[in-house]
Amino acid sequence: MKLYNIPEHPEALLFDMDGTLYTNPAYMQFQNRSLIERLARRRGSSLEAMQGAIAAYQEQWAQTQGGQGLSLSTTLVHFGISLKESMRWREELYEPGVYLKADPKLGETLKRLGAVYALALVTNNPVLVARKTLAALGVGECFQGIVGLDTCLVSKPHTAPFLKAAALCRVSPSACVSVGDRYAMDIAPPLTLGMGGILVDGVEDVYHLLFEESIRV
């Protein structure tokens, strides 16, 4: 866990979902692979060739943008798949309940954090997928706001989803802390808004937030 610019009196925690509220490499891999597989079929290409083309495009983009990340949704737009269409693909392909099960420890952690802070979810998945994921983890009632790909129609690392989450929590950006597993997506953009950031390795680190000195519970 790594902390960045934590405000003296944080009021809201903005959580990333995938790779943050659960650690499940097989499901994470499935999410990317199933989208790229469908794109490959659409273009009459092999999965491997499509994966290579996407990785090359993202790498080239990062090089010209000073290391900034590019979400898969935004990358797919370059390959001719609109945001709206890739959202539909995600809604059709992803069944979080197949991979994830209730996590009582996460539930208890979020309940205790939620007693002190406003909690929001900021994800590059559509809200429907977010709701199914939270339900599978047994934490469906823990967040007062959910910002998905269909909320702002732009994906992280765009800053709009973070500002929307702060607004849903009725908290100024400078009193928010973003918690996520990818620096370029979850931490760098909020830092530019004056928010704090906590980079986690997975849900184990989220459990440990309760014992973090700068996070009072």
Ligand SMILES: [Mg+2]
């Ligand atoms: Mg993540």
